[in-house]
Amino acid sequence: MSERIVKLIIDGKEVFAKPTDTILKAATDNGIYIPTLCYLEGLTPHGGCRLCVVEVKGNPKLMTSCTTPVSNNMEITTNSPKLVKYRKQIIELLLSERIHTCSVCVANGNCELQELASKFGVDHTSVSRNWERFELDMSHERFVLDHNRCILCTRCIRVCDEIEGVHTLDIKKRGKDSMIIVDLDEPWAASYSCTECGKCSAVCPVGAIYIKGKHLSETKKKELPEFIVRRRSR
Amino acid sequence: MKPEEIQKIAETEHDLRMAYKYRINVCCSSGCLPFGAQKLLKAFEDAVKELGLEKVCKVARTGCVGTCSVAPVVLIDPGNHLYQNVKPEDVKKIVQEHIINGRVLEECVYKNEAYFSKQYRLILRNAGKIDPLRIEDYIAVGGYSALAKALTHMTPEQVIYEISLSGLRGRGGAGFPTGQKWNFVAKSTAKPKYVVANLDEGDPGVFANRTLAEADPHAIVEGMVIAAYAVGAEKGFIYIRSEYPLAIQTLKKAIEQAKSYGLLGNNILGSTLNFDIELRLGAGAFVAGEETAILSSIEGLRATPRPRPPYPAVSGLWGKPTLVNNVETLANVPLIILNGGAWFSKIGTPKCTGTKCFSLTGKVKNPGLIEVPMGITLKEIVYEIGGGVPEGRKFKAVLVGGPSGGCLPENMLSLPIDYESLTQAGAIMGSGGIVVIDDESCIVDTARFFIDFCMDESCGKCVPCRAGIPKVKEILDKIMTGEGKVEDLNVLEDLSYLIRDASLCGLGQTAPNPVLTTLKYFKQEYLTHIVERKCPAGKCVLKKVEVIKE
Ligand SMILES: Cc1cc2nc3c(=O)[nH]c(=O)nc-3n(C[C@H](O)[C@H](O)[C@H](O)COP(=O)(O)O)c2cc1C
Ligand code: SF4
Ligand code: SF4
Ligand code: SF4
Ligand code: FES
Ligand code: FES
Numbered sequence: 001m002s003e004r005i006v007k008l009i010i011d012g013k014e015v016f017a018k019p020t021d022t023i024l025k026a027a028t029d030n031g032i033y034i035p036t037l038c039y040l041e042g043l044t045p046h047g048g049c050r051l052c053v054v055e056v057k058g059n060p061k062l063m064t065s066c067t068t069p070v071s072n073n074m075e076i077t078t079n080s081p082k083l084v085k086y087r088k089q090i091i092e093l094l095l096s097e098r099i100h101t102c103s104v105c106v107a108n109g110n111c112e113l114q115e116l117a118s119k120f121g122v123d124h125t126s127v128s129r130n131w132e133r134f135e136l137d138m139s140h141e142r143f144v145l146d147h148n149r150c151i152l153c154t155r156c157i158r159v160c161d162e163i164e165g166v167h168t169l170d171i172k173k174r175g176k177d178s179m180i181i182v183d184l185d186e187p188w189a190a191s192y193s194c195t196e197c198g199k200c201s202a203v204c205p206v207g208a209i210y211i212k213g214k215h216l217s218e219t220k221k222k223e224l225p226e227f228i229v230r231r232r233s234r
Numbered sequence: 235m236k237p238e239e240i241q242k243i244a245e246t247e248h249d250l251r252m253a254y255k256y257r258i259n260v261c262c263s264s265g266c267l268p269f270g271a272q273k274l275l276k277a278f279e280d281a282v283k284e285l286g287l288e289k290v291c292k293v294a295r296t297g298c299v300g301t302c303s304v305a306p307v308v309l310i311d312p313g314n315h316l317y318q319n320v321k322p323e324d325v326k327k328i329v330q331e332h333i334i335n336g337r338v339l340e341e342c343v344y345k346n347e348a349y350f351s352k353q354y355r356l357i358l359r360n361a362g363k364i365d366p367l368r369i370e371d372y373i374a375v376g377g378y379s380a381l382a383k384a385l386t387h388m389t390p391e392q393v394i395y396e397i398s399l400s401g402l403r404g405r406g407g408a409g410f411p412t413g414q415k416w417n418f419v420a421k422s423t424a425k426p427k428y429v430v431a432n433l434d435e436g437d438p439g440v441f442a443n444r445t446l447a448e449a450d451p452h453a454i455v456e457g458m459v460i461a462a463y464a465v466g467a468e469k470g471f472i473y474i475r476s477e478y479p480l481a482i483q484t485l486k487k488a489i490e491q492a493k494s495y496g497l498l499g500n501n502i503l504g505s506t507l508n509f510d511i512e513l514r515l516g517a518g519a520f521v522a523g524e525e526t527a528i529l530s531s532i533e534g535l536r537a538t539p540r541p542r543p544p545y546p547a548v549s550g551l552w553g554k555p556t557l558v559n560n561v562e563t564l565a566n567v568p569l570i571i572l573n574g575g576a577w578f579s580k581i582g583t584p585k586c587t588g589t590k591c592f593s594l595t596g597k598v599k600n601p602g603l604i605e606v607p608m609g610i611t612l613k614e615i616v617y618e619i620g621g622g623v624p625e626g627r628k629f630k631a632v633l634v635g636g637p638s639g640g641c642l643p644e645n646m647l648s649l650p651i652d653y654e655s656l657t658q659a660g661a662i663m664g665s666g667g668i669v670v671i672d673d674e675s676c677i678v679d680t681a682r683f684f685i686d687f688c689m690d691e692s693c694g695k696c697v698p699c700r701a702g703i704p705k706v707k708e709i710l711d712k713i714m715t716g717e718g719k720v721e722d723l724n725v726l727e728d729l730s731y732l733i734r735d736a737s738l739c740g741l742g743q744t745a746p747n748p749v750l751t752t753l754k755y756f757k758q759e760y761l762t763h764i765v766e767r768k769c770p771a772g773k774c775v776l777k778k779v780e781v782i783k784e
Contacts, residue, residue, distance in 0.1 A: 047541035048695045050736045062735055067541035082735075089732045093701035126725055127705040152694065171536070171694070174519070176704050178694035 008074040023065035023076060024052055034078050035087060035116060037094075038153040039066040040203055042225025043162055046154050049094075051087055051116070054078045062086075084120070091122045096129040097176070099148040107207025110216040113151060114206075137182070139189035142211055143201060145180065150208035152178055156200035163225050168194040180208075199224060235496040236504050237382035240373060247374030254292040256333050258282070259309040259362055262295045263448045264441070264480055265302030270322065274306050277325040282333075284326075291333050294371075297449020299362035300353075300603050304344055309362050316344040348618045349600050354581070354607045356589045357565045361449035366484050369491035372452040378497055380568035384460050385505045388571075393464040394420060397567065399575030401587035406432055406525075406560030407635075407664045407740070409586075409653035415557065418547035419465040422555035427467040429458055429509075430532065430551070430558045433474040433481070434516050434523030437636035438687060440667040442591035443561050445603050447474070447481035450565070451488035455511065457564030459502065460571060462509040465557050470511040472561075473528050475518050485513060520637075520691035524739050525558040527693070538693045539739035560665075562591060582608030586652035590663070596633075596670035597623045606651070613647040616670055628673040631756070635664030637684045638744035640751035641677070660751040662744055676773035677756040678763055681748045682710040688745035699742030702733045706749060716776030718764040727753060 005016050010023075010032050017026035022045070027034050037049040045066045053062040057075035065078070077083070094100075094113060102108045117123075134147035154171070157180070161167040168191055172181045182188045201209045202221040211219050251257070260275040278293045299307050304318035308328075315338050317328060324342065331337045355361070364371035372378070384393050398413025419427060431454060435443040447454060458470050474482055489511050492498045500508045514532050516522045522537035529551050531537035550556020566588060570578045579587050586608040592615065595601045599621030606615065616622065616632055623629050631641045640661025642649065649655050653663050671680060689703045709726050712718045730746035730753075737743050753760065762768050767776050 045541070046695075047738055048697065050696050050698055050738065053736055064541055064738075068543065086732050086736050089702075089728070090697050090736070093697055093705070096705075097697075097701040127729070128708060151697075152700070173694075175689060175692035175694045176700055178700065 006070055006072040006074075008070055008072070008076065010076045011078055017070045019070065021070050023054060023056075023063070023068050023070055023074075026070050027065065027076075027078060032078060034065050035119070036066055037112060037116065037151070037205060038155065040155050040159075040222065040225055042227070042229040043155065043158040043203075046158065049090065049151070049153060051090055053083060053086065055080060055083065088120050088122055091117050091120055092125040092127060094151050095122065096125045096127050098150065099129075099131060099133065105149065105207045106210055107149065107216055110220060111207060112205035134179075137188050138212075139187035140191075140194075141189070142196060142198070143188055144210050144212060145182070145188060146208050146210075147179055148208075149206045150180055151206055152180070153205060155203045155205065156180065156209055159199045159203045159225055163228055164195060164197050164199050166193045166195055169200060237386050240378050240382050240503070243370060243373045244376065244379070247370050251292070251374060254290060256291040257311045258291060258293045258329075259296040259299075259311065260293065261297065261299050261305070261307045261309070261362060263298035263302075263445060265298055265445075266306040267480070269306040271306045273322055274308065274320055274325065277322040278308070278329065281326050281329045285329060285334065287329070287333055291329075294365045295367065296364060297361045297366045298358075298445045298603060300355075300358065300445075300605075301344055301349070301600075302603065303601050307344070311363075313338070317342050318344040346600060346621070348621065349602075349604075352610065352614055352619050353605055354589050355605050356569060356581070357446060357453075357562055357591055358449065358603075358605050359569075360453065361445065364450070366449055366451055367487055369452060369488065369495060372450070376572065377452050377568070378456055380571040381456050381459055381463075381497065382503055384463055384571050385503050385507060390420060390464045390466065393460060393571065396570055396575040397464070400566075400570045400578035401575075401585075402563065402566055402570060402578065403586065403653065404560055405562035405566075405590065405666075406523075407662065409663060412559065412563055415547060415559070416461065416464050418545070419467075419555050419557045422548055424554050425466075426469060426554055427465055428551045428554060428556040429462050429465070429467045429470040430528060430546075430556060431458055431470065431472040431561050431564055432523060432525070432528060432558055433472055433478075433561045434528065435475065435478075435665060436518070436520035436523045436691070437665045437667050439595050439669065440593045440636055440665050442593055442603055442666055444478050444481050446561060446565055446591070447478070448484050451481075451484045452492065453565040453568060454485070454561045455488050455492050455498070457559075457561075457567035458511060459497065459507075459509055460567050461557060461559065461564060463507050465555075467557065468508055468510070470509060471514050471532055471551075472511060473514045473516055473522075473532060475522075476515040477518050482513065482515065489513070519693070520687075521693045521739070521741050524741065527739070528558065529556065536693075538695045539741075541738060583650070583652055585654065590651065590666055592666040592668050594620050594668050594670075596668075597627060597672040597674075598670045599624055608652050609650045611647065612642070612649050612651065612668075615651070615668065616647065620670065623670060623672045629670070630673045630675060631671045631677065631680075631752075633661075633667070633669040633671060633680070633684075633748065635662035635744075635747070636667035637687045638662065638741070638747050639664050639667065640747045641671070641680065641755065642751065643755045646755070660747060660754060662747065664744075674771055674773075676714075676769050676771040677752050677759045678710060678714055678769075679771075679773050681752045682707060682714065684748040685710060685745065688741060692741065692745075693739075696736075696738040696742060698733045699737040699739075699745065702729050703742070703745055705729055706733070706746065710749075713760060713763050714769075714774040714776075716763070716767050716774075718760075720761070720764055722764070723753065723757075723760060
């Protein structure tokens with residue numbers, strides 16, 4: 001069977017995609033930029049950060065492009081003033097949810113949130129900022145888990161579960177109190193399941209999981225999950 | 235069991251019922267239990283025995299009658315005489331006078347024509363009339379005859395056709411056309427398929443689904459089996475919160491009885507249909523009632539919503555086609571199959587058919603669980619059924635749709651109850667919570683109360699809801715303590731739009747409703763807090779600020 005191709009219009013431009021593609025993939029393949037944060041190629045899409053929302057003609061709801069499959073004759077807008085405003089607001093909320101003081105952060109210069117903030121011109125927040133401090137988990141000889149920078153994107157959880165296959169990391173509590181945990185909320189050093197592969201630190205978009213004594217520019221590898229998935233499927 | 239046998243049981247049971255001249259229904263649902271309903275039941279049984287009336291008078295346990303505010307309640311038939319606030323010491327007198335002397339004790343009877351006259355009890359048709367723990371009682375009033383009809387005289391397509399024709403829409407809140415949803419699941423080719431009955435009911439102050447399960451559990455079971463036949467499912471789950479022990483017990487018993495009668499299991503009523511139901515208990519998170527979170531929870535994962543598409547109808551439980559319906563939706567199904575979709579479509583309004591249960595609470599004279607035809611106005615509900623606000627107080631607003639509903643002012647009371655009108659006004663049908671607010675309540679405080687609820691119940695998966703709602707609450711707190719600024723109202727509105735439009739699931743998407751509607755209809759009260767630094771209701775303690783003189 002020859003592969004079916006669907007036609008869609010993104011920002012007025014006619015593009016073609018496979019019916020199994022997401023809107024994000026169709027856009028990216030055609031050089032159209034949609035910001036993302038929780039999405040990482042090779043991992044199951046999460047749909048949590050909501051940065052990638054787009055407008056689909058005829059649909060009153062905004063759709064996350066990282067999770068929504070394309071369909072024939074879809075008309076998509078990726079950058080209306082409303083969408084840009086919402087994206088700025090989301091970045092502001094993320095920056096004010098935990099303590100983000102870039103100048104003293106290990107991720108300064110290697111951070112996807114920081115990058116997005118500067119791309120969208122977010123240089124202050126219209127909402128107040130939280131300054132509640134969480135204790136760092138420095139128990140492990142190699143890894144550091146710093147909740148003060150975590151944006152709860154769950155990339156670390158997904159890479160650990162789906163790629164490494166151990167599911168050491170998860171979330172405890174809910175809502176604003178959500179927190180990344182190791183095993184059943186143990187100090188990292190006490191974890192039985194962690195294989196110390198370091199994939200979590202490779203995919204963490206911010207400075208929340210990192211390796212002691214190494215510069216983030218050496219340890220971050222966003223393309224790792226996609227690379228492994230591609231290799232495996234060969 | 236064969237379909238004819240259902241008919242036989244119904245006839246025998248009917249004759250048994252008719253053999254008694256009187257039937258004393260003692261409500262033993264959650265509203266009456268804390269007021270000694272169980273003792274009352276015993277007292278009536280004893281009294282009837284003592285006076286030698288066992289042949290004349292049947293004493294039965296029933297579910298909620300709908301007047302929990304005057305609990306405990308006893309309903310004596312024939313004549314539908316509703317005795318209120320019955321005490322064990324009154325029992326003998328009631329039996330003596332009512333049964334032996336044939337005189338109704340008017341002074342003990344609930345007198346409120348308006349409360350019932352505007353209601354239309356379809357879903358709650360059997361509540362207060364049958365013993366929920368006896369399947370025979372349900373069969374006696376026509377129960378399971380719809381299933382027999384569907385299995386013997388209708389194809390699955392015809393069942394779906396009738397449901398579509400009826401215009402029935404989901405009672406879980408969103409109002410999605412039920413027939414259309416069934417059709418999607420029926421058309422999905424993957425197997426096995428599942429049916430999930432949603433009885434999570436996480437909204438505070440809402441108890442319609444619980445009441446239904448406690449009073450008429452078999453209506454839910456029968457609705458589920460018919461649904462399973464229509465969509466081709468083999469397995470069903472009833473997802474119920476663990477805070478509902480009596481409803482759980484009642485449903486468990488109902489499932490057991492249905493199994494023993496061959497109404498669940500293999501070859502139901504001699505047909506080729508195999509279908510089983512399992513109960514799944516939730517841990518009481520509001521978000522777990524969202525239709526994709528419920529799937530995660532049943533699968534044993536954290537109850538967090540998943541992005542749609544894919545919809546459960548295509549990829550639900552364990553990736554298989556799954557029908558998720560509210561229990562109230564399902565309880566309508568047997569009636570539609572028996573009486574036809576055309577009959578049902580004439581109840582309510584053309585676009586919004588049937589009836590809906592509402593939990594009427596707050597500052598009204600007659601709070602309780604009511605069932606009304608769609609299209610009834612808010613005014614009729616608040617003033618006629620509810621009797622208006624208690625003496626000496628003034629009506630201020632009515633919150634429609636639970637914690638994420640809209641706060642509507644007096645001049646909107648002529649609004650008819652249907653999905654479209656409510657949404658347009660900024661409210662929602664939700665799970666049917668109506669809270670009446672009087673002039674003693676502060677509007678800002680009310681909005682804050684519900685925002686606080688949604689903040690605690692946010693699952694935390696998506697940023698607008700997780701990080702945005704706490705900021706909304708923070709601003710409301712500021713306004714209530716006298717630290718608000720006029721500009722804050724803009725931030726409040728902007729944040730609300732983001733949360734409404736960009737959140738992943740319905741919790742976040744509707745959470746700003748109380749804020750947005752109060753800003754729309756009661757802006758002055760916000761400004762009074764901010765500019766005049768006063769709370770018109772006298773609720774908020776506003777900090778004094780020293781005015782610095784130039
Ligand atoms: C936060 C949230 C909570 C919900 N809780 C319930 C609930 O307790 N019971 C329910 O039937 N539907 C609930 N829903 C609606 C369901 O997602 C779904 O629409 C419904 O169960 C579908 O059934 P229906 O078509 O019969 O209404 C909830 C939705 C949201 C967003
Ligand atoms: S994690 Fe990123 S945004 Fe946060 S403080 Fe560090 S560099 Fe800045
Ligand atoms: S630790 Fe990093 S990868 Fe994990 S959830 Fe937090 S920000 Fe995301
Ligand atoms: S809207 Fe709130 S409850 Fe729903 S997925 Fe997002 S965080 Fe969770
Ligand atoms: S990238 Fe799509 S929701 Fe985060
Ligand atoms: S529980 Fe008895 S009347 Fe409602």
